[in-house]
Amino acid sequence: MALTRPVYAPDVPSEQSTATAVPPRPARRSRAPRGSLNPDLILDHALRLLDEKGLDAFSMRALAEDLGVGTMALYTYFRGKDELFRAARDRVLATYTPPSTEGSWDQRLRSACIAVHELFIGRPAVLRLLAESTASDDFLDAATSAMDRMLSLLLEGGLGPEDAARAYGTLSRFTIGSALREVRVCARPEAVEIFRSRIAALPRDRFPALADLAPELLLSTESGREQYEYGLDLILCGIRHLASGPA
Amino acid sequence: MALTRPVYAPDVPSEQSTATAVPPRPARRSRAPRGSLNPDLILDHALRLLDEKGLDAFSMRALAEDLGVGTMALYTYFRGKDELFRAARDRVLATYTPPSTEGSWDQRLRSACIAVHELFIGRPAVLRLLAESTASDDFLDAATSAMDRMLSLLLEGGLGPEDAARAYGTLSRFTIGSALREVRVCARPEAVEIFRSRIAALPRDRFPALADLAPELLLSTESGREQYEYGLDLILCGIRHLASGPA
DNA sequence: GGGGACTAACGTACAGCGTACGGTAGTGTG
DNA sequence: CACACTACCGTACGCTGTACGTTAGTCCCC
Numbered sequence: 001m002a003l004t005r006p007v008y009a010p011d012v013p014s015e016q017s018t019a020t021a022v023p024p025r026p027a028r029r030s031r032a033p034r035g036s037l038n039p040d041l042i043l044d045h046a047l048r049l050l051d052e053k054g055l056d057a058f059s060m061r062a063l064a065e066d067l068g069v070g071t072m073a074l075y076t077y078f079r080g081k082d083e084l085f086r087a088a089r090d091r092v093l094a095t096y097t098p099p100s101t102e103g104s105w106d107q108r109l110r111s112a113c114i115a116v117h118e119l120f121i122g123r124p125a126v127l128r129l130l131a132e133s134t135a136s137d138d139f140l141d142a143a144t145s146a147m148d149r150m151l152s153l154l155l156e157g158g159l160g161p162e163d164a165a166r167a168y169g170t171l172s173r174f175t176i177g178s179a180l181r182e183v184r185v186c187a188r189p190e191a192v193e194i195f196r197s198r199i200a201a202l203p204r205d206r207f208p209a210l211a212d213l214a215p216e217l218l219l220s221t222e223s224g225r226e227q228y229e230y231g232l233d234l235i236l237c238g239i240r241h242l243a244s245g246p247a
Numbered sequence: 248m249a250l251t252r253p254v255y256a257p258d259v260p261s262e263q264s265t266a267t268a269v270p271p272r273p274a275r276r277s278r279a280p281r282g283s284l285n286p287d288l289i290l291d292h293a294l295r296l297l298d299e300k301g302l303d304a305f306s307m308r309a310l311a312e313d314l315g316v317g318t319m320a321l322y323t324y325f326r327g328k329d330e331l332f333r334a335a336r337d338r339v340l341a342t343y344t345p346p347s348t349e350g351s352w353d354q355r356l357r358s359a360c361i362a363v364h365e366l367f368i369g370r371p372a373v374l375r376l377l378a379e380s381t382a383s384d385d386f387l388d389a390a391t392s393a394m395d396r397m398l399s400l401l402l403e404g405g406l407g408p409e410d411a412a413r414a415y416g417t418l419s420r421f422t423i424g425s426a427l428r429e430v431r432v433c434a435r436p437e438a439v440e441i442f443r444s445r446i447a448a449l450p451r452d453r454f455p456a457l458a459d460l461a462p463e464l465l466l467s468t469e470s471g472r473e474q475y476e477y478g479l480d481l482i483l484c485g486i487r488h489l490a491s492g493p494a
Numbered sequence: 495g496g497g498g499a500c501t502a503a504c505g506t507a508c509a510g511c512g513t514a515c516g517g518t519a520g521t522g523t524g
Numbered sequence: 525c526a527c528a529c530t531a532c533c534g535t536a537c538g539c540t541g542t543a544c545g546t547t548a549g550t551c552c553c554c
Contacts, residue, residue: 061540227420234485235481307511
């Protein structure tokens with residue numbers, strides 16, 4: 001039984017087995033010093049892990065190891081994984097800075113939306129957090145800045161309060177939907193390839209429009225940003241109509 | 248030690264402890280008969296579980312128990328959880344039947360979109376499957392019917408092939424984004440309540456538009472279908488512009 | 495200085511997950 | 525009647541999140 005113990009003994013190995021200055025426990029550290037952890041540091045590493053390895057590869061154990069710390073140390077600062085995720089999400093959202101473009105209200109609205117979209121697709125894992133959101137509140141906490149900006153631009157454009165609120169909702173839903181699609185499909189060459197082969201295999205008689213538009217559909221799959229701006233302009237066109245026509 | 252064993256012994260309990268016709272193992276069945284499983288039956292139960300308990304509560308073990316079957320029996324018909332999820336997703340998407348509305352091309356397009364949206368919000372768990380989609384292909388497999396219908400309506404409206412493809416992309420992204428929001432927020436009273444309190448707590452000086460529009464924002468949170476149709480009409484307005492103006 | 499309180503960091507353990515692997519039993523065919 | 529086949533299943537492995545209790549570094553007060 002005892003010989004099932006691995007070579008690297010976990011506790012108090014033979015002291016000074018060699019005279020070299022090699023630290024005695026190369027793979028197993030004993031205990032992290034007292035001040036070695038704080039919420040910001042944890043979030044830094046968590047976001048790095050999320051960005052590099054993706055949401056699926058993330059785990060509390062992996063994060064702790066990345067920090068050089070025992071797993072349960074994390075629970076001193078966050079009640080659990082959900083709370084940590086919410087904090088990470090909010091921190092990313094808080095990095096939004098509205099682009100200070102000049103121009104008409106609708107041009108500035110356009111820029112603001114694109115900035116949000118860019119923020120999302122730059123952080124695929126965080127976007128997924130946002131979309132799944134087991135914690136069910138809106139992501140209002142830190143997105144207030146973007147939200148307020150877009151709303152005030154809509155008011156500036158002359159929309160009534162109700163229209164402004166609804167138009168904001170439309171923009172926000174489209175932006176999230178777009179970013180999700182971008183992350184799931186456009187950014188993955190393999191997915192585009194699968195799409196291509198599926199579309200080529202469709203029976204032309206049952207799906208004539210699909211078959212006819214195959215090349216255009218593939219094109220539109222290939223650049224998410226362009227697709228987003230196209231749809232954004234469609235929506236903005238509708239919004240301008242609201243603004244020009246009286247209530 | 249032995250007395251930690253629960254009362255209901257797991258294996259071959261004393262035969263005929265009572266003379267009643269009660270089957271000898273009420274909780275543990277021995278083995279399901281040969282023909283008791285097939286892909287359709289599995290998917291039926293899986294979808295019922297997903298609809299009733301939600302995606303988070305779903306597990307292969309729970310599904311097997313629901314079927315009265317050993318867990319590993321499922322792996323005879325599906326390579327794993329992912330494959331099962333894809334099949335469930337595709338089956339739900341295949342239930343889409345375009346509403347045979349009369350009217351102009353844009354009215355019919357509107358109805359077709361709304362039907363997709365309704366399909367999604369009727370199946371929240373499946374919608375989440377669709378949005379997360381670890382398996383990274385597009386959900387083209389079974390959504391072809393809706394896709395072809397929408398594309399042909401766009402062509403009928405006079406859009407060029409490229410515009411039709413892009414407009415379809417816009418509608419599809421907005422529809423998914425809307426349904427996701429609906430499922431995450433609108434359909435949950437608690438989420439709306441949290442939203443309400445957050446918005447009330449905002450500093451009016453930093454977020455004036457948000458504070459002013461609080462009532463309208465809350466209103467627009469409360470009916471997802473209405474919000475969806477509002478945004479849909481904005482997009483359709485833009486699409487009609489494309490259709491009327493020449494390329 | 496010394497002892498006690500506080501708490502950051504941690505080790506262990508548990509329930510539950512997906513599923514690889516091998517076993518078993520019921521069926522169809524020679 | 526025997527054999528091959530395979531639908532169903534039991535066990536086990538490695539993984540997850542985290543409840544609970546322990547340890548050890550720090551600070552304060554006597």
